[in-house]
Amino acid sequence: MGSEHTAKAFDTDLQELTRLVAEMGGIAERMIVESVDALIRRDVALGQRVVTIDTELDALQRRIEERAVLTIARRQPMAVDLREIVGAMRVATDLERIGDLAKNMGKRVAALETDFHPLKLFRGLEHMTDLVQQQVKSVLDAYAAHDLPAAMAVWKGDEEVDAICTSLFRELLTYMMEDPRNISFCIHLMFCAKNIERIGDHATNIAETVFYMIEGQAITDKRPKGDMTTFATTVPNT
């Protein structure tokens, strides 16, 4: 009876943790979309909203950490149950970082406002964002459903994001070379592209956490890496 009570109390604690992670996930997903929308439409107020909302995400992460630690201390879960708690803490950390990256883009909106900005330059960024947002959504679904194949699909899909980022960098670089008036605008876009690419990296981190929760060990395969942006700013013969 006592251990049954403990098991039930643990389940309640775990459900609350999972609920909080889902809440964070919803906020983070919306921040990604809104920060890029704000950039494209030069909507300073929306950019500012993303910056403000980030404090909510930070507070939720602290709450998850606190709850997780109390659950471990009170219920002393073992093996698989412990991994559930650690998993929730890890996912919360990645979501908090995703929020920071979206916040950083939100801040840039005010800087872009008076700039020269051909809409076609945003297309690559939009495409990357759609893909990354889908990655984040899929991996959070996989986390909630304990769906390892779905998590692994996200893990492998990050290569495409990296490849798009690299080609976007090359494109932006040619615009900068063509006309110095494009430089400051393109730098903003490069930093935003890099932020989105890093949001994608956090989606793969979450996929690795799902693997750890289910398999009980760290993933050993090396993730395919398509990111060449550290090289893409070097154009031959310039």
Next chain:
Amino acid sequence: MGSEHTAKAFDTDLQELTRLVAEMGGIAERMIVESVDALIRRDVALGQRVVTIDTELDALQRRIEERAVLTIARRQPMAVDLREIVGAMRVATDLERIGDLAKNMGKRVAALETDFHPLKLFRGLEHMTDLVQQQVKSVLDAYAAHDLPAAMAVWKGDEEVDAICTSLFRELLTYMMEDPRNISFCIHLMFCAKNIERIGDHATNIAETVFYMIEGQAITDKRPKGDMTTFATTVPNT
């Protein structure tokens, strides 16, 4: 006798955690210095070494997390003792991120190698790195010594790092405008400067963790923010 035994076992666990965090700190500090050295001297092998060493840091972070969780489950520490454990986990997370940022700089060395690169452009980066490395060192000392005033000095000192980063961005931008041959090189330096600035942000996070460990609550003051780099890429009349 039983509770004395538990207290002693807890102290041993905590000492081991603190030792692991110090080990991570040593590696992270060295990665910062070596990645920037590698950039300045275009030492591709040293850059690669930083990239390789990052896996050690990641492994240590996982070990700290694992140990922390087991200590909480086994010893069920309360209040101040629990904060010590949570503090170790938080500091480990920040050190892991610092390692990622240094690794990112290490990767860039290979991209810079064949580029045009006047040494004077590195001066601002070197200056920033010296400052940030000192911040990281000071805050890790403050963490080890539970020295709140020292931690708060780091917290306040980040403003200077941000200001240097902003002025470096402006300087690099003028070089890019002057001559398109400087563009790709300056972009690399901007990303490196941003990485170093973010390493500084993690030093302030650690300072906040020291505050939390000692005071038992989150810091409520808003940190002074000198970072204007999101605006510094916008040059009027271009």
